[in-house]
Amino acid sequence: MRHEKDWYKELVIYQIYPRSFMDGNGDGIGDLKGMTQKLDYLKELGITAVWMSPVYASPNVDNGYDISDYFSIMEEFGTMEDWEEFRDQAHQRGIAVIMDLVLNHSSDLHAWFQESKKSRDNEFSDYYIWRDPAPDGGAPNKWLSVFGGGAWEYVPERGQYYLHFFAKEQPDLNWDNKEAREKIFDIIRFWNDKGVDGYRVDAISYLDKGMDGRADMSEPFGTSSCANLEGTHRYIREMVEKTTRPDNLMTVGEVNIRNLQDAKDYTSASRGEFDMAIGFVPPIVEIKTWSPERFKKEVKEQYEALKEDGWWARFFSNHDKPRQVSLYGDDREYWLESAKMLGCYLHTLPGTPFVYQGEELGMTNIQLPSINDYDDIDTKNYYKTMLKEGASPKEALAESQMVSRDNARTPMQWDDSENGGFSSCRPWLPVNENYTRINAKQQMEDQDSVFRFYQKLIALRKENPVLVHGDFKLCCPEEGPVIAYTRSLEGETWLAVHNFSGQEQKLEHDQVTEETRVILGNYKGQ
Ligand code: GLC
Ligand code: CA
Numbered sequence: 001m002r003h004e005k006d007w008y009k010e011l012v013i014y015q016i017y018p019r020s021f022m023d024g025n026g027d028g029i030g031d032l033k034g035m036t037q038k039l040d041y042l043k044e045l046g047i048t049a050v051w052m053s054p055v056y057a058s059p060n061v062d063n064g065y066d067i068s069d070y071f072s073i074m075e076e077f078g079t080m081e082d083w084e085e086f087r088d089q090a091h092q093r094g095i096a097v098i099m100d101l102v103l104n105h106s107s108d109l110h111a112w113f114q115e116s117k118k119s120r121d122n123e124f125s126d127y128y129i130w131r132d133p134a135p136d137g138g139a140p141n142k143w144l145s146v147f148g149g150g151a152w153e154y155v156p157e158r159g160q161y162y163l164h165f166f167a168k169e170q171p172d173l174n175w176d177n178k179e180a181r182e183k184i185f186d187i188i189r190f191w192n193d194k195g196v197d198g199y200r201v202d203a204i205s206y207l208d209k210g211m212d213g214r215a216d217m218s219e220p221f222g223t224s225s226c227a228n229l230e231g232t233h234r235y236i237r238e239m240v241e242k243t244t245r246p247d248n249l250m251t252v253g254e255v256n257i258r259n260l261q262d263a264k265d266y267t268s269a270s271r272g273e274f275d276m277a278i279g280f281v282p283p284i285v286e287i288k289t290w291s292p293e294r295f296k297k298e299v300k301e302q303y304e305a306l307k308e309d310g311w312w313a314r315f316f317s318n319h320d321k322p323r324q325v326s327l328y329g330d331d332r333e334y335w336l337e338s339a340k341m342l343g344c345y346l347h348t349l350p351g352t353p354f355v356y357q358g359e360e361l362g363m364t365n366i367q368l369p370s371i372n373d374y375d376d377i378d379t380k381n382y383y384k385t386m387l388k389e390g391a392s393p394k395e396a397l398a399e400s401q402m403v404s405r406d407n408a409r410t411p412m413q414w415d416d417s418e419n420g421g422f423s424s425c426r427p428w429l430p431v432n433e434n435y436t437r438i439n440a441k442q443q444m445e446d447q448d449s450v451f452r453f454y455q456k457l458i459a460l461r462k463e464n465p466v467l468v469h470g471d472f473k474l475c476c477p478e479e480g481p482v483i484a485y486t487r488s489l490e491g492e493t494w495l496a497v498h499n500f501s502g503q504e505q506k507l508e509h510d511q512v513t514e515e516t517r518v519i520l521g522n523y524k525g526q
């Protein structure tokens with residue numbers, strides 16, 4: 001596919017979590033063949049790009065976000081031929097292919113790390129972040145990893161510690177090493193040559209660790225201490241310039257956005273970093289702090305900050321968050337209405353919408369009966385940490401169920417047959433038991449379904465440039481559960497109104513007249 005400048009602004013991106021999307025060979029694990037089988041479904045939905053979570057060779061400590069070989073496909077997912085078949089079939093349907101790049105760290109089983117840990121003076125010794133022990137023999141500093149526990153691991157062969165901001169099986173790569181950087185860029189060049197249209201770049205705010213005194217060593221989390229340092233921005237610019245910009249490939253960085261300046265730094269076109277950014281917020285923080293008021297404030301501020309020179313990635317769900325209808329909506333009484341309302345909010349905001357698999361069906365959170373039923377490394381560590389901090393097993397389980405990334409990772413609900421039509425055998429993670437009620441087959445037959453609503457929204461966005469390029473203006477009180485705004489372009493104005501509560505609300509708006517036409521509503525028949 002050839003790409004015009006700024007083509008990413010018009011996309012609607014669908015995120016596939018390959019392990020849970022569709023099992024093509026009946027082993028209970030989603031795979032590339034299954035993804036190819038479902039391309040017609042995606043075409044019917046109307047999306048124009050697929051971002052697939054990592055499909056590279058991986059021991060799966062963190063479900064593919066620990067890569068042991070960037071040039072080959074995970075056996076469980078298929079072969080390189082299967083990937084090429086997916087690419088070709090997607091392109092034939094006008095769907096761009098976006099790969100997930102995990103470049104902050106590799107798997108500890110990657111050949112580079114296997115060599116690096118052997119000695120202090122081999123070709124790969126300096127590909128990772130190694131430090132001598134502290135004078136007492138302990139870790140070089142007190143940094144903690146995102147998944148719990150210390151961020152340093154001792155290796156006797158070298159008599160040194162290596163840094164891992166995530167699991168200990170995910171050692172951080174050393175971007176300060178020029179040779180390592182070039183090798184990393186070769187990975188991107190390889191996939192560019194394979195015809196990839198863009199990249200989502202994983203956990204990329206921490207390339208420059210600032211351990212020469214610029215990072216705050218007293219902060220417990222390395223990822224807060226060194227986020228967004230100058231060197232990180234410099235390396236991102238170098239990467240983009242050398243790999244993705246020449247062909248206008250799309251880039252979205254998963255970054256740590258603490259304030260508007262960070263958002264500007266990562267996404268201003270004039271800086272030459274990413275086209276847009278996905279801000280990472282830990283689920284527990286999002287659960288505790290989200291509110292319609294916060295949404296309004298953020299949307300407005302971010303709009304003002306980025307409207308001249310930046311762009312927004314819009315998403316309410318991904319593989320690291322609880323299901324959006326359970327988190328921001330009501331997955332019981334107003335399940336249908338709130339699933340549709342969130343879809344309307346997603347597609348009418350300025351920015352590129354990201355739809356996470358199953359969101360278009362209103363899929364909900366799960367509650368597995370025991371911690372042993374969970375798969376996610378983060379959930380398991382969370383549970384252990386809560387117990388250590390004095391919680392009862394019951395409390396620890398309840399909170400782990402709420403924050404678990406597995407909420408979003410249960411298999412897609414394709415139909416009401418056994419295993420939800422995802423697989424002919426027992427899936428790697430249980431299917432949500434509401435699959436007989438919530439599934440794609442049923443929703444494709446029902447004109448009032450969440451699926452049909454998403455389909456209409458995506459079509460509207462394609463046909464009406466006002467939804468992509470229109471100005472944005474909030475037109476609701478700062479307080480309260482109503483989020484309403486207009487989008488305007490060349491004399492045309494659209495109004496989008498969302499009620500984030502279970503009660504009826506009133507909204508005064510002077511532009512609504514007898515002539516105002518209702519385009520779409522989230523109640524039956526609208
Ligand atoms: C990102 C991914 C997450 C992964 C982590 C480490 O936040 O989205 O799933 O665990 O990075 O790679
Ligand atoms: Ca399979």
